[in-house]
Amino acid sequence: MDPRLLTPIPTPPAQRWREVRLIYLPRVVFALGVMVAALLWTRWVAPATLVAEADIVQADVRSAQAGVLASLKVAMLQPVRAGEIVGHVATANPRLLEATLAVIRAEVGMLSATMQGATDRQRVVLEFERLQLDWMSHRVELAALKGRLQQTEADLARAEPLHRTGLVTDESFDQLKTNRDALAAQVNEQSRLVAQMEPVIRSFASPDAQTAGLSSETALAAAIKVQEAKLRLAEEELTPVALVAPIDGVVSLVLRRLGETVTAGEIILRISATRSERLTGFIRQPIPFEPKPGMAAEIRTRTTSRQSANTKILHVGPVMEAISPTLLAAMRLPPMQVPEPGLRIQFALPEGLTLRPGEHVDVIIR
Template sequence: MRQRWRQFRTGLLPTLVFAGALLGVMVLWQEEAAPPSIQGEVFAAQSEVAAPVSGFLEFVNARPFHELREGDLVALVQVAPPERLQAALDVLRAEIELTRMGAIDPVLDQQRNLLNWQSLQQGWLQARAQLATIQVRLAQARRDFERFERLFADRQVSELDFEQARAALEVLEAEEEEVALLARTLKESIGQSRLHGEDVESPLAASLRATLDWQEKRLRQLEQELEPVPVHAPIGGAITAFLRREGEFVREGDVLATIRSSQSEHIVGYVRAPTRLQPYEGMTLVVTPRGRRESAVAQVLKVGPRYESLGPAFQRAFSPHLEERALPLLVSLPPELGLRPGEIVDLRLQD
């Protein structure tokens, strides 16, 4: 008998003790360490910033996690490349000059005032075309200066290169101011002229007027293409992802960046299946943030119409590859907890 007890104690008893301990650990895991039947995630609005037109992209507020308000400027889309605009403006300036040269022919005294007025008109168009050309170069110079400024702050370029970029920008800014003043002066002179050509019926007047009208419309079109199309933030929040790089050609509707709101709105809870719990609107729940002891009371605002697949954040540790489904709930946000967007919380029925 003593021999059998010794064999049982040394052979079978350790196995039984190990099996009991393992069973106890599994029970404790299910009750304490496993996720509760109701979990939730703090929800905040998210929006995608899309290109309104096709063109070349230039970000304005392009720092990661940069806070924006609704309507703030995010980027600019240049519809036409600066090189093409420069070439088109050069061609138009040459056409205006040819028109001016072609109008200098012997004319009658009654047409001299008309010719003077048309010379002012052509000078004004030339000044506007020249101003548009300078603005194309000025926009590029500003981008270059901003790039040199960042590189100089990081000590990646010399002070000489930085000062050269600054000087080039200042020269173009002064040139833009001078030509803009000339354009304004010519426009005022045209407005003060007594003879505008409406009463002159000669073929020369009609031909020059038609040419000037066409050139002005073409210049107005180029001036519109010169202005980049702004892209504004649809919601307030932080930029969390950039999907396109500055300088890329984007098409209308392409997603440029993602903005996530920093203001929590509500909690989306998930009741795992199978469950005997039948949630309803107005049900009281206790919200406990992960890793914190404080809790607060919240209410179910809406109950989802169908079960959905749970995301990776809610998968059980011992069965990560097993698809689980849950019924979503819209739960009010307890303000006293200070929950941040994306935070995981545990939910339970109030005792």
């Protein structure tokens, strides 16, 4: 019988599925596994050329003059803007200021006494200069009141947290508040009086020397100018020095508290920027290639949801430098007694890549 005439026996579906599982499926799975492994190795598991760190931008707020920290308007982790006033330093010593004002007050009184017995011919000029001396006396008194008010406000600010904890009695705290309010009222009244007298003084014209017999170059007028300069100096010393934030950021360190004495140039607080401008890394020796500005690189974050972005080299250091301890720790290298040198490389921060200052990333230079 011709076998070609026989009806072929159908293969059961189970047998065909068994052949697919045993013959074809392993080959397909193996091919897919190789492709996935190659993709992961080339895109995610490729060894990094170096570890870089997002630069930390910080600025210190310092006092330009020695004095007492009169006010501090910010606290830890509080955001600030560039140009914002974060505090004031009272540069005038209350006792020294009071002594200076007492000297000015005495000299102004002496000048007033010398004006007694003037002739009628000199009366016009002397009356004008007497008005100037009265105005200066009121300004001296205003400066003294402002100095006492600043000292009282500083005492009240220091006593407030002590009063909340029970270390200062209610009577003492109320007395401080009463003194503060009384001095504030006196300062307001004295300021109003000085402000009312100022336009009158400014509007007076200097009398003619021929009719009055006295010019602005006389000894009395010169002495008044000297006292005016001393008074302006005392008023400038009374004005607190403003502490201004130099950059936008967050207060990351507070070294001085309200009421503490600070020296000129001393750091009072530190502000850290919330965004880095570039990335910095080091290539360890031996250097496998010669990096140059403009070379392409890939940045990979170390977060749970990994991000990657392309960038380029901005600058290459001219000398070998000691690698920073934070980068050595990020490289998982054992601590060494002698600093390890490396070649500094700076990268541009890619747009859209969210990095905190100080965060470590892996860099692959192409």
